[in-house]
Amino acid sequence: MSENTSIIWYEDFLGVAYRYFDVRMNIALMFPERKKASNLWLETVHWWNDHTIKVRFVETGDDYWFIIGADSRKPSTNKYFYKILPISDNYDRFKKGHHGSAIIRFAVYSKKFFGDVKNDELCNCGHRKDDHDDEQNNDCLYEECKCKKYESFQVNLLKKKKVVTNFKFLSEKEVKDDSLAWNCFNRHKYNKE
Ligand SMILES: [Zn+2]
Ligand SMILES: [Zn+2]
Secondary structure (H helix, E strand, O other), rough: OOOOOOEEEEEEOEEEEEEEEOOOEEEEEHHHHHHHHHHHHHHHHHHHHHHHHHEEEEEEOOOOEEEEEOOOOHHHHOEEEEEEEOOOOHHHHHHHHOOOOEEEEEEEEEEEEEHHHOOOOOOOOOOOOHHHOOOOOOOEOOOOOOOOOOOOEEEOOOOOOOOEEEEEEEEEHHHOOOOHHHHHHHHHHHHHO
C-alpha cells in the first residue's frame, strides 16, 4: 500500500466520549470550545459522504488509536481525525454494546468546580459534592479518599450528527490490511521509527 499523502490529519481534540443517546451509541469527539467545534464540523464532517465514513479502533497494549475519516464533497477543507487514547471502561462498553452502527458527533467538554454544581453531583472521586469540605479546599471528607479538591466534568453533545456503520476493531498486526488505519499509522508511527 502506498500512503495517501493528501490526507490532512487532525488530532487537536480532547478525546472521545461514548454515550447512549436516542437508542444508538454515540461516539463524541470532545472539544474545549463550542464555536471552534462547530466550525470544524462545518468544514469537515458536514461534507462527508455518509456511506464512506469509516472508524477504526486499533489496540496497542493499554492504549488504542481512534481513527475516523471519509470522502468529502468538499475535499479542499477535509480532515481525518485520530487520537491515541487509554483503553477505558466506556470504550470497552462501546466495543461490546454497539449493534453495528453508531452516531458520530462533536461535544463540548467542560470542567466543573465546587461552586458550579448542586449538592448531589458526583465528584471525579465518586463522592457527592456535599461530601466535600465547603469551607477551605473542597477536599473530600471521606477518610479513605485522596481527593483534595472537588472537580467534575460535563459533556454537552452538539446537535449535528452522522451515522457510521463501517467500524472495525483491529490489532496492530491487522493495520497493514486496512487502508485507513494503515495511512494513519504510516504517517504517525512507522515513518517516525
Ligand atoms: Zn472528590
Ligand atoms: Zn472522595
